[in-house]
Amino acid sequence: MPIETGESTGNPWTVLTSTTKYENAWMEVVEHKVLTPKGAPGIYGVVHPRSLATGVVPVHDDGTVTLVGQYRFPLKQYSWEIPEGGGRKGVEPQESAARELREETGLTARRWMPLMKLHLSNCITDEVAHTFVAWGLEQGESAPDETEVLAVRRVPFAEVIDMVLAGAITDAMAVASLLKLRVLAAEEALPEDLAGILRL
Template sequence: MPAYSPPTPTPDPTAQECRVPHQTGNPWTVLSSTTQYENPWIEVIEHKVLAPTGKPGLYGVVRPRSLATGVVAIDGEGRVTLVGQHRFPLDQYSWEIPEGGGDKSVDPQLSAARELREETGQTARHWLPLMTMHLSNCITDEVAHTFLAWGVEEGAACPDDTEALSVRRVPFAEAVAMAMTGAITDSMSVASLLKVQLMALNGSLPDDVARLIRS
């Protein structure tokens, strides 16, 4: 019997027509912008636009008033601190790294340190920037900065009066497994934990925190 050869795909005659030239400039034309809703935390702006194709349309953007921050905090036993809370928009419980908003005029690391202290009672002697993220960039211009923190000391938490939080500490490998299996779904938490894991694998973490993660 002759060897099997898969059929040769038939070229799509429309493929070339659908190809869009690579562009890095802004192809949108904003005709007008109007704030449709605002409160102390967000502003919703409606833009009348011409799309990249030239067609008129509307584009709504949610603009948070705060900068988002998050912390992967590693204690002396190599454990990650996770915070659990019910997320109102999703109507479901979520385990996450300590996160919160900060004034856009304040150093994001200072805001992240404040959130870590308020939510968990922890402070950290060592900090390393992890990543800057754009969250859900089709509907919001929200920016997040996340950090790795170690040299952790315990203290008393003082969460906001709107927060009902649970705190747990799990081995770093378990936190990564939670991100991989979907037990953690928060985007800042998943991205930050996997970034730390990658840095550990390629040897780009400081030795003292790398030893904690491997322990």
């Protein structure tokens, strides 16, 4: 249920002009000349990704979760995450998530459940992410993108949650999705077969 604050939820910004400053195959950067909510002139730059973001928590029958490690260029640091990637807008997010799962880890899943819709870095981008939990996994061959150098490891679910709480996992999609899955498990709100796995 929404929290009532008495505040207006309408748009307080006035956009005067919008200009594309940069674009490539993955994103467009638009600079807006604006009047701020206080009426002062200013600029607001927005990054528009060309894809939807997707992520999936792959849960194995023994209660382990597959994580993917890679070096993140913008952060200049290594990151452990759930399998993630982009999907074309207009394609079902689960279909894109399944493709990324297969490409990054070689896994396919018989069972899927949506976890979250997220807005990422919503002060500078309109990027939208859809995440899922997948189980009933089968192992095949991975086929990472040529720009990806990936490490793949399986970690017990409880240890993955410990990694989140200790700050060893900082990726927003991974943190939010793993913690929601933990809450759903604690509230006994998962399908019975998945709940049984996470109780191991």
